[in-house]
Each structure stands twice: as structure tokens, then as C-alpha cells.
Amino acid sequence: xxxxxxxxxxxxxxxxxxxxxxxxxxxxxxxxxxxxxxxxxxxxxxxxxxxxxxxxxxxxxxxxxxxxxxxxxxxxxxxxxxxxxxxxxxxxxxxxxxxxxxxxxxxxxxxxxxxxxxxxxxxxxxxxxxxxxxx
Numbered sequence: 001x002x003x004x005x006x007x008x009x010x011x012x013x014x015x016x017x018x019x020x021x022x023x024x025x026x027x028x029x030x031x032x033x034x035x036x037x038x039x040x041x042x043x044x045x046x047x048x049x050x051x052x053x054x055x056x057x058x059x060x061x062x063x064x065x066x067x068x069x070x071x072x073x074x075x076x077x078x079x080x081x082x083x084x085x086x087x088x089x090x091x092x093x094x095x096x097x098x099x100x101x102x103x104x105x106x107x108x109x110x111x112x113x114x115x116x117x118x119x120x121x122x123x124x125x126x127x128x129x130x131x132x133x134x135x
Contacts, residue, residue, distance in 0.1 A: 003082035006112075007045070007052035011065050011077040015057035018074075019044050021127070022055065029082055030055075034109045040064050043109045054080075054109065059125045078116070080128035086113050093117060105131065 012018035022044075023029055023113045030044040040063030056077060058066035063111050068077055083089045086105045099118035108130070110116035117127040 001083075002129075003084070003089055005051070006082040006128075007054045007081040007110075008076060009054045009056055009078040009080060009128065010075065011068050011072075012055050012057050012074050013040055013069055015044060015055060018055045018057070022046050022053065026053075032110060035059065038106065039065075039108075041061065045110055052110075078126040078128045080114075080130050083121050083129050083131050086129050086131040090115055097121065104127075107133070111135075 011020075018031060026046055026048050028046065030046050032045040033043065035042045037059075040058060040060035041056045042059055043057075043061045046053045046055070056065050058069070060066065065077065065085075090100055090103070090105070100115065101118050102115035105113040105115045108128075110130075111133050112130040113133055114131075115129045117129070119126045
């Protein structure tokens with residue numbers, strides 16, 4: 001089952017400027033910056049109470065984030081939900097008729113295994129599943 005909202009992902013053109021905006025808005029600096037080379041993005045994570053916000057900027061013009069911004073502009077890119085067992089959850093959601101973009105979870109930012117559900121089956125919202133990587 002899907003757990004709490006793990007974070008909201010926001011696509012931005014300029015990470016430095018977006019960081020400045022969210023630092024002013026939230027009254028704090030990001031707790032983590034991280035590049036995810038496989039996805040051609042660099043991220044910043046902010047905490048707001050119990051919630052997290054992930055800013056994502058493209059590092060390559062052909063990345064999914066660059067394409068998203070070109071098509072839709074900056075803004076909310078995805079909603080991420082915490083799960084205990086990502087593989088079980090992917091199987092459950094596929095049986096429920098959702099279109100799974102990643103049949104196998106992959107390493108994402110913030111020490112997570114991630115997989116995505118296609119927005120065409122979730123009323124236009126890209127949904128990310130996140131499972132903490134046990135070390």
C-alpha cells in the first residue's frame with residue numbers, strides 16, 4: 001500500500017535561482033543537493049515540517065526534466081509516495097491496471113529505490129514510488 005507523501009518534485013530551469021526562492025519561502029536552506037547522473041538531473045531537497053520538496057533541474061537537454069519543462073514549463077513534476085516494498089507495490093498497481101514506467105526499481109536521489117507510474121493512468125499526475133535503501 002502507498003504510505004505518506006514522501007515528497008513533491010518540482011521541475012525548475014535554474015536550480016540556483018529556485019534554491020534562493022525556496023530558501024526565502026521556507027526560511028531554510030536545502031538539506032541536500034545531489035546529482036542523479038542516470039536521469040541527467042541535479043536535485044535539492046528542502047524540509048517543510050514533516051514534508052519534503054525536491055527541486056529538479058536538467059543537466060542535459062535530452063533529460064526527462066528538460067523535456068517536461070519545454071512542454072509544460074516549470075512546476076510540479078511528480079508526487080512521490082513512500083512504500084515499504086517497492087516490487088510488491090509495482091506488482092499490485094500493475095494488476096490494478098496502472099501503466100508502470102519502470103518494471104524494475106532504480107536508484108534515485110536521497111537514498112531511495114524509485115519507480116514511476118505513467119500519468120496517463122493517474123489522471124495526468126506522474127506518481128513516484130520511493131523505498132528507503134537499507135544499508
